[in-house]
Amino acid sequence: MHTTTDASPPDEADTAPPLQLVDTGTDLGSGFHVPASGDARMTWEYDLSDQRLMTLYQRGKDRQWDAATRIPWELDVDRDNPLGQPEELIPIHGSRAWERFGHDRRFVAQLFLHTTAWQFSQFLHGEQGALVCAARIVETVPDLESKFYASTQVIDEARHLEAYGRFVREKLGLLYPVNDALRTLLEQILADSRWDLPFLGMQVLIEGLGLASFGLLRDTTANGVAPLPHALLAYVMQDEARHVAFGRLALRQLYSELSDTERRDRQEFIIEGSRLLFRRFRGDEIWQVLGLDHADCVETVEKSPSMRAFRSLLFTRVVPTLRDIGLWDERVASAYEKLGVMRYAKHDLDTLMAGDEDAALAADREQRELALRRAQVHETMVVGAAPPAEGTASA
């Protein structure tokens, strides 16, 4: 592992640990450049006929929030277990490496820190991809209503990038490079000239998987277990419901008019992309960086019942959307069956998203209660520290 530049802005520099970039052997070069292709589009039709998209645009404007003030950044995060998780949730729990070193507190703390840093680093890279894709959608989508809506999504994604970036930098101090599978998929999406590909690849697939993953972590950090990451995840998820709704509205219409070949192309893209992203959840880089036996770790991650349940839950948000936009059929179902992710595929998207809204509001309440309790504790401490009033001093 080697240290690169400290990316903290000046006001965080005093308290933040120096940010370390984990060396996974990936050549990061000078960044990530994908030549753009396809048309930038403008329209001269200014009458706004799609009221559903305009309603979504209005909601996007109404629901803006500030990541700098809504998330309780003042709270400490325990780097030895940033999400307050039980040991059973460590992906290699039960492996030979675990049997050998699991009694060592430092080993367990390293596992908690690295698995969390790896997950949140990939969220961070994914959010940057989402920001660039949302901007691309503004540029390439033909109608004005979609351009209006997508522009609110650009600022949403910037906020997510800001929030995850600050969490990784300021609270974890450890950044993993972008995972190969995620980078390959981003490259495919951004290089493609078809304007619906950023929708399908980013909104449906990458964000669909991301959302399920955020949701699992949001729920395990609830009820005061880890209030800062919990609030961060709950607030980001609240925005994502609009993004998913946008993808569904935009693609449902377009995909009903596709030829068989065009539909098949999109299905191939989804199957391949799902396989790629599915593999990334093995967390290969973590085991390699920690110097553990790769085969032992991967075998445990693949076989463990809790990791299997985790992976099948990942697709709960993707499958209903694929059904909704007309891409779901026997072939896609059988590819998903082979990945072993069909167990939870029948979830209803609207119910899940209503739950996301409730979770964000509950996180707001939790913040208010926490702030009230801290104010009370502070008040008590001030009273306790005050010199005794005259005549009340003990003899």
Ligand SMILES: [Fe+2]
């Ligand atoms: Fe996002």
Ligand SMILES: [Fe+2]
């Ligand atoms: Fe999004």
